[in-house]
Structures are given as C-alpha cells and as structure tokens.
Amino acid sequence: MKMVISGSKGHHLAYKIAKKLSIDFVPCEVRLFPDGELYIRITKDPYNKSIIYLQSCYGDPSRDILEFIFTVRTLKELNSKEVIGIIPYLPYMRQDDRFKNYEVVSAKILFEIIRESGLDMLISIDIHLHRLADLTRIFGFPIVNLTAMEKLALASLEYFDDRDIIVVAPDSEAEQWAKLASDTLNTDYIVLQKVRHGDEEVTVSGELSGVEGRSILIVDDIISTGSTLVNTLKELRKFNVKRVIAACTHALLVRNAEEKLFNAGLDAIISTNTVLNPYMKVDVADIIAEYLSRHFTKN
Ligand code: R5P
Numbered sequence: 001m002k003m004v005i006s007g008s009k010g011h012h013l014a015y016k017i018a019k020k021l022s023i024d025f026v027p028c029e030v031r032l033f034p035d036g037e038l039y040i041r042i043t044k045d046p047y048n049k050s051i052i053y054l055q056s057c058y059g060d061p062s063r064d065i066l067e068f069i070f071t072v073r074t075l076k077e078l079n080s081k082e083v084i085g086i087i088p089y090l091p092y093m094r095q096d097d098r099f100k101n102y103e104v105v106s107a108k109i110l111f112e113i114i115r116e117s118g119l120d121m122l123i124s125i126d127i128h129l130h131r132l133a134d135l136t137r138i139f140g141f142p143i144v145n146l147t148a149m150e151k152l153a154l155a156s157l158e159y160f161d162d163r164d165i166i167v168v169a170p171d172s173e174a175e176q177w178a179k180l181a182s183d184t185l186n187t188d189y190i191v192l193q194k195v196r197h198g199d200e201e202v203t204v205s206g207e208l209s210g211v212e213g214r215s216i217l218i219v220d221d222i223i224s225t226g227s228t229l230v231n232t233l234k235e236l237r238k239f240n241v242k243r244v245i246a247a248c249t250h251a252l253l254v255r256n257a258e259e260k261l262f263n264a265g266l267d268a269i270i271s272t273n274t275v276l277n278p279y280m281k282v283d284v285a286d287i288i289a290e291y292l293s294r295h296f297t298k299n
Contacts, residue, residue: 001048001049001050002021002023002024002049002050002051002052002296003023003024003026003044003046003049003050003051003052004017004018004021004023004024004025004026004051004052004053004054005025005026005027005028005042005044005046005051005052005053005054005071005075006025006026006027006028006053006054006055007028007030007053007054007055007056007064007067007068007071008028008030008055008064008067009055009056009057009058009059009064010053010054010055010056010086011027012056012273012276013054013056013086013088013273013274013284013285013288014027014052014054014086016283016285016289017052017054017086017285017288017289017292018052020285020286020289020293021289021292021293021296023052024044026042026043026044027043028040028041028042028043028071029041029043030067038063038066038067038070040067040070040071040074042071042074042075042078045078046075046078046079046080047078047079047080048079048080048081049080049081050080050081050082050084051075051080051081051082051083051084052084052086052292053068053071053072053075053083053084053085053086054085054086054087054088054288055067055068055071055085055086055087056087056088056089056274056275056276057087057089057090057091058089058091058250058252058275058276059275061091061092064091065087065091065092065110068085068087068114069113069114069117072085072114072117072118072119073117073118076117076118076119082120082121083118083119083120084119084120084121084122084123084292084295085114085119085121085122085123086122086123086124086288087122087123087124088124088125088272088273088274088275088284088288089124089125089222089249089250089252089274089275090110090124090127090128092106092107092110093107093110093127093128093129094107094128094130095107096108096128096129096130096131096132097131107132108132111135111138111139111143112139114141115139115140115141119141120141120142121141121142121143121144122141122142122143122144123144123146123288123291123292124143124144124145124146125145125146125147125148125249125250125272125274125284125287125288126145126146126147126148126149126177126221126249126250127143127145127221128173128221128222129145129173130173144291146284146287146288146291147177147180147249147287148249148272148274148282148284148287149177149180149181149184149219149247149249150180150181150183150184151272151282151286151287152181152219152247152248152249152270152271152272152281152282153167153180153181153182153184153185153217153219153247154184154185155247155270155281155282156181156185156217156245156247156270157185159243159245159267159268159270160215160217160242160243160245161215161242161243162215162242163185163187164213164214164215164242165185165187165214165215165216165217166187166188166189166190166210166211166214166215166216166217167181167182167185167187167188167189167190167217167218167219168189168190168192168211168216168217168218168219168232168236169189169190169191169192169218169219169220170192170194170204170218170220170228170229170231170232171191171192171193171194171204171228172191172193172194173221174191174219174220174221175189175191177219177220177221178190178191178219181217181219181247185217188210190206190207190208190210190211191206192204192205192206192208192232192235193205193206194228194231199225199227200225200227200255201227202227202228202230202231203231204228204231204232204234204235205235206235208235208236208238208239209239211236211239211241212239212240212241213240213241213242214241214242215241215242215243215244215245216236216241216242216243216244216245217245217246217247218232218233218236218244218245218246218247219246219247219248220246220247220248221248221249221250222248222249222250222252223246223248223250223251223252223253223257223261223269223271224252224253224254224257225254225255225257225260226253226256226257226258226260226261227260229246229261229264229266230260230261230264233261233264233265233266234264237264237265243267243268244265244266244267245266245267245268245269245270246261246266246268246269246270247269247270247271248269248270248271249271249272249274250271250272250274250275251269251271251272251275251277251279251280252275252277253277270282272284273285
C-alpha cells in the first residue's frame with residue numbers, strides 16, 4: 001500500500017503525482033505556533049505503507065527543510081514501510097566547499113542530516129552539483145538526481161523564430177545542462193567563465209564569437225538574483241544576436257531579478273514548477289511520476 005503525502009509547499013506537485021500513479025494523496029497539516037515554531041501532523045496512519053513525501057523548499061528554505069526532516073523522522077517512528085522523500089529544488093547546495101576559513105559547508109551537513117532522519121531515498125531535480133559528484137556513494141543512501149533540461153530545451157522552441165540556436169552555459173558548472181540541451185536540440189553550445197565577487201556582483205567572460213547572428217538559449221539550474229544572467233546578457237549583446245531565451249529549472253527570482261533580466265534585454269524566461277513562479281513551462285510532476293513508476297515496477 002502506498003500513499004503520497006505533501007508538506008506545506010508540496011501540494012501542487014504531490015497531488016499531480018498521486019493522480020498520475022493512482023495513489024492516495026494526503027496533505028499534512030502544517031501551521032505555525034504564535035512564536036513561529038512549526039506544528040506538523042500527518043493526517044493519515046502511515047503504518048506499514050510506502051510513503052512518497054514531497055516538500056518544495058523556497059521562500060523560507062531553512063523552515064521548509066526543517067519541516068521535511070521533522071516529517072520524515074516522524075514517518076519512520078510511526079513505522080512506515082519506506083519513505084521516499086522528494087525535494088524538487090534542493091536548497092543549500094551552492095555552499096559545497098569551504099571557500100574561506102571556518103565556513104559552514106552546508107551541502108554536506110544537509111545530506112548527513114537527511115540520512116540520519118532515516119529517509120530511504122531522496123529524489124530531486126537538477127541538484128546544484130559542482131564539487132560533490134556521486135552523492136549516493138558519498139552519503140551512503142540512495143540520492144536520485146533527475147533532470148528537466150531536455151524538456152526545457154524542447155519547450156524553448158516555441159520562443160524562437162528559427163532553429164539556428166546556440167546554447168550558452170554561463171559557467172563551467174552549467175556545462176552539463178548545456179550539453180543536455182544542445183543534444184536535445186541537435187545544436188552546439190559554448191561555456192563561459194563566471195567569477196562571483198558577491199551576492200549580486202558577478203563577471204562573465206569567454207569566447208563568444210560563435211553567437212554572432214544566432215538565436216540564443218542560456219541554460220542554468222537556478223536563477224536567483226538574476227545577476228549571472230544579466231552579466232551573460234551584457235556579453236551576448238556585444239554581438240548581433242537574435243532572440244535570447246533563458247531556461248532554468250529553479251526560478252527563484254529573488255529581489256528584482258525579473259526587472260533586471262528584462263531590462264538587460266532578455267526576451268523570455270522558461271522554467272519548471274519545482275518552485276512556483278510565473279514562467280512555468282515544464283511540469284516536473286511528469287518527470288517524477290515516470291521515475292517512481294519505473295522504480296516501483298523494478299522493486
Ligand atoms: C550557481 O553557480 C548557479 O548555477 C546559478 O548560476 C546561480 O545560483 C544564479 O544566481 P544569481 O541569479 O543570483 O546570479
């Protein structure tokens with residue numbers, strides 16, 4: 001017996017996944033005590049059931065992650081048969097190393113806490129992986145990293161006037177997504193170099209002559225403040241380029257990111273619904289449900 005349950009920010013995806021897999025959908029009751037602490041109740045007995053638990057993390061990632069950990073631990077205490085956790089956008093991944101003395105390496109600690117919660121498997125989409133490669137081997141429990149990049153590349157086609165598209169990765173980390181997108185569109189890609197000087201201070205450089213006269217698809221995992229893309233656009237606009245579309249999996253769009261991007265000459269943003277935003281063109285519920293259905297058939 002299986003059950004899909006959702007955290008406070010997971011309903012939009014958990015409901016669809018439950019429907020696609022014909023499994024019961026059970027939202028958790030989540031509210032804040034007057035002092036800001038979380039109250040959580042699982043509203044149906046999880047005893048001896050395989051639980052698919054989905055919680056999105058954005059807006060208040062620390063609280064959302066804590067809600068996830070509390071709920072997983074409780075599902076295990078209440079003797080669920082297994083708990084498969086889904087965090088479509090996994091936060092805290094960018095600090096995956098100690099760049100300055102004494103810094104917290106949040107990515108590693110987060111995986112360790114999730115493992116200690118007793119979770120049987122973690123599924124996410126386009127995890128920001130730079131220096132951490134084989135997550136399952138490093139952290140000792142199954143971590144599945146799905147991608148939405150092929151679907152995003154296909155969705156971008158309706159925004160271009162022609163098929164002479166070149167894919168642009170704003171930094172070396174985005175090369176993995178540029179490769180997927182360019183394979184999907186059967187075109188080429190270039191990788192730029194990014195140096196981050198502060199939260200919104202970024203420089204982007206590289207050999208861009210190949211963009212001349214072409215349509216551009218910039219790909220990245222996250223748009224946060226938009227600074228990476230604004231500086232990529234600045235470089236692109238030095239050439240005669242046609243439409244410039246940005247495709248990203250997780251459109252966090254914090255502060256005035258959209259204003260900055262459109263003022264810098266971006267023609268459109270397309271993204272998924274890992275976090276709710278105005279530019280959702282790819283539904284990751286399909287990607288997750290397809291994976292789960294293969295997983296349950298195998299096991
Ligand atoms: C970091 O390397 C990520 O892949 C993104 O490029 C980054 O998070 C985007 O952040 P922002 O929009 O604030 O430049």
